[in-house]
Amino acid sequence: MTRTRYDELYIGGAWTAPAGRESIPVHSAATEEEVGSVPLGVEADIDAAVEAARAAWDDPGGWARWSPQRRAEAMERFAAELEARGEETARRVSIQNGMPIALARRIEATAPARLLRYYGNLVRERGLEERRPGAFSGATLVVREPVGVVGAVVPWNVPQSISFMKIAPALAAGCTVVLKPAPETVLDAFLMAEAAIAAGLPAGVLNVVPGGGELGARLVAHPGVDKVSFTGSTAAGRVIAETCGRLLRPVTLELGGKSAAVVLDDADLAANIERFFAATLLNNGQICYLGTRVLAPRSRYGDVVDTVTALAASLVVGDPLDAGTQLGPLVSARQRDRVESYIAKGLAEGDRLTTGGGRPTDRDRGWFVEPAVFADVDPRHTIAQEEIFGPVLAVIPYADEAEAVAIANGTDYGLGGSVWSADPERATAFARKVHSGSVGVNHYANDVGAPFGGVRHSGIGREFGPEGLAAYQQPKSIYLDPSAATAR
Numbered sequence: 001m002t003r004t005r006y007d008e009l010y011i012g013g014a015w016t017a018p019a020g021r022e023s024i025p026v027h028s029a030a031t032e033e034e035v036g037s038v039p040l041g042v043e044a045d046i047d048a049a050v051e052a053a054r055a056a057w058d059d060p061g062g063w064a065r066w067s068p069q070r071r072a073e074a075m076e077r078f079a080a081e082l083e084a085r086g087e088e089t090a091r092r093v094s095i096q097n098g099m100p101i102a103l104a105r106r107i108e109a110t111a112p113a114r115l116l117r118y119y120g121n122l123v124r125e126r127g128l129e130e131r132r133p134g135a136f137s138g139a140t141l142v143v144r145e146p147v148g149v150v151g152a153v154v155p156w157n158v159p160q161s162i163s164f165m166k167i168a169p170a171l172a173a174g175c176t177v178v179l180k181p182a183p184e185t186v187l188d189a190f191l192m193a194e195a196a197i198a199a200g201l202p203a204g205v206l207n208v209v210p211g212g213g214e215l216g217a218r219l220v221a222h223p224g225v226d227k228v229s230f231t232g233s234t235a236a237g238r239v240i241a242e243t244c245g246r247l248l249r250p251v252t253l254e255l256g257g258k259s260a261a262v263v264l265d266d267a268d269l270a271a272n273i274e275r276f277f278a279a280t281l282l283n284n285g286q287i288c289y290l291g292t293r294v295l296a297p298r299s300r301y302g303d304v305v306d307t308v309t310a311l312a313a314s315l316v317v318g319d320p321l322d323a324g325t326q327l328g329p330l331v332s333a334r335q336r337d338r339v340e341s342y343i344a345k346g347l348a349e350g351d352r353l354t355t356g357g358g359r360p361t362d363r364d365r366g367w368f369v370e371p372a373v374f375a376d377v378d379p380r381h382t383i384a385q386e387e388i389f390g391p392v393l394a395v396i397p398y399a400d401e402a403e404a405v406a407i408a409n410g411t412d413y414g415l416g417g418s419v420w421s422a423d424p425e426r427a428t429a430f431a432r433k434v435h436s437g438s439v440g441v442n443h444y445a446n447d448v449g450a451p452f453g454g455v456r457h458s459g460i461g462r463e464f465g466p467e468g469l470a471a472y473q474q475p476k477s478i479y480l481d482p483s484a485a486t487a488r
Ligand code: NAD
Pocket: 153, 154, 155, 156, 157, 158, 162, 180, 181, 182, 183, 211, 212, 213, 214, 215, 216, 217, 218, 220, 231, 232, 233, 234, 236, 237, 239, 240, 253, 254, 255, 256, 257, 287, 288, 387, 389, 415, 454, 458, 459
């Protein structure tokens, strides 16, 4: 890694001295060693960052008033600087949270630039204004104004992509942003700041203040923030929603999940095993949308259990920086304890462990858990209801499609999911019945152009696609003079 010890914060377009004295030590998930540190943000830093973002937003000739074209050009420069740092970004993410490097290269190194380009082009091509002929009277000019200063709070699991799911549409809309990364993954956020400086992003348009939940709460409630965008746990999302409700502050919430991977009775899972892995166990099980409940027809139950068990048992668990690794360590000791406590709970409730669940014997450092599969899981059991956020799958039997739909929809969550069948039309018909923000057919992969988000306890609002841009805009109607020629 290049520079990994930082003693300043990116606020107001430059490195500035932090208000506090403490720092956040960053550890390697694989070796537990300290690999870097950044200043721990305090309230005064959040105040300074919001003030800088506010000043940038208020600037009469500034970012919010630039043409979409000009903003898109600045975003392109930012994208290019991020791309130039792509390999280092992937390495930092991988070291910090255990993401296998091959995946980090595929997602974290490239998605930020892709998102910046997608949203830059979207506003450039579609513009921000639309003249609508009147339904009953004169015409209206609908102007999509930026909502203002955005407070963005993100988790550690896919830190760069999730950050840019917020930053890219916010910047394209004309908003300015204060980002609070999770303390586990800060080194990649500081590399992002280096890229922003190199790209000449105007002062205050993006600011980064790292810290924990309390600092996040301060940002969410800050009087200078106009819009909150949060990705994280349902528990924290609920608290944030309460704050934003009291303040009447718009908020986007991307929260937890317990999605179903529904195997229909004609599916050839073995032939699709790589896609099935990506939909259920990617990133060491640390992705919100993963289908961690595998629903299997009773007519082929043994088959499915064997295939899923063989998959989990075959995965290469190891150093996340090794390109051949399929499953790395969990992000922290706390997260490993959490996952292990769910494995213990599954055993205590009588679910049948078919593979994994222990710590790899060839490693004495790092927060590793061997991928675990439970069979014969009652859909009411804890491991079938609560989000574990680790490599633990629960295989649940069902009798017919009606029961499969009921089980798939039988949790508080509704974020992702997948349906597996030899007949894509049959699977698509099933997907329509799943109460969730997104469902994949014979794979699961979200797309920058299509809305992503949750229902029920999985969240409110959508990211990606034009819907993701709309979250950072306030439409304003200017009812044109009915007697003027332009109004007709
Ligand atoms: P978390 O909620 O503990 O923390 C997420 C972020 O919020 C961190 O930056 C944290 O410091 C901050 N935070 C915590 N409490 C806060 C509060 N009261 N006010 C403001 N900020 C606060 O979640 P985590 O354990 O870091 O991440 C894992 C969770 O994130 C899982 O539940 C996962 O499903 C969810 N997640 C959801 C999506 C999605 O798109 N729906 C994507 C990734 C992760």
